[in-house]
Amino acid sequence: MNAPARETAPMVRTRVLAVLDSDKDVMRCYLSGGQHEANDLKLTRLTALAGRLADSALMAESQNWSRIFLHKILGYASGWVVSLGMTWVQPAISAERDRQDHLFRSGKHQFSCTSPIVDVARKFRVLMEEIGEVAEAIDRLEATSKPHNATAAIMHLTRELIQVAAVTTAWLESLETPGSSTKGEKAS
Ligand SMILES: [Mg+2]
Numbered sequence: 001m002n003a004p005a006r007e008t009a010p011m012v013r014t015r016v017l018a019v020l021d022s023d024k025d026v027m028r029c030y031l032s033g034g035q036h037e038a039n040d041l042k043l044t045r046l047t048a049l050a051g052r053l054a055d056s057a058l059m060a061e062s063q064n065w066s067r068i069f070l071h072k073i074l075g076y077a078s079g080w081v082v083s084l085g086m087t088w089v090q091p092a093i094s095a096e097r098d099r100q101d102h103l104f105r106s107g108k109h110q111f112s113c114t115s116p117i118v119d120v121a122r123k124f125r126v127l128m129e130e131i132g133e134v135a136e137a138i139d140r141l142e143a144t145s146k147p148h149n150a151t152a153a154i155m156h157l158t159r160e161l162i163q164v165a166a167v168t169t170a171w172l173e174s175l176e177t178p179g180s181s182t183k184g185e186k187a188s
Pocket of ligand 1: 160
């Protein structure tokens with residue numbers, strides 16, 4: 001009997017991103033994304049989710065809980081992007097993932113968040129760096145006075161949020177690798 005065909009990396013990524021359409025809880029984050037809230041409040045909510053992820057991934061070392069909060073961050077960042085006027089979120093995240101993979105293959109990035117052997121603390125640092133850049137993008141938006149500059153600043157904020165979503169997607173991809181579970185949890 002033939003062994004089942006192994007899922008390729010693009011297939012894993014597609015499956016991870018499909019959660020935006022299939023999981024009710026993630027969809028709720030995705031669809032709301034703080035639609036009517038100020039950017040500062042959205043940043044507070046995103047950072048709070050990152051804090052829960054830190055509790056899960058670094059303190060409790062639970063992959064199951066990490067997966068839950070990674071999904072929430074992916075959903076929330078994606079919804080925020082929609083609230084800024086972009087509707088083609090999943091292709092944008094996928095294109096950003098391609099860019100990250102290219103940077104890793106060309107040696108410009110030292111490691112990939114898709115790897116199950118890269119320490120979660122390192123992945124968390126990458127995510128926090130990206131969330132920090134979202135804060136910086138809000139600063140820039142706040143400082144703009146001319147409409148033309150505001151459009152560019154919103155695009156910049158959108159790009160940074162897509163990068164948050166892409167890092168989260170890469171981390172989720174790493175959890176899909178068989179045998180990457182910890183503390184007796186089953187990888188699902
Ligand atoms: Mg960035």
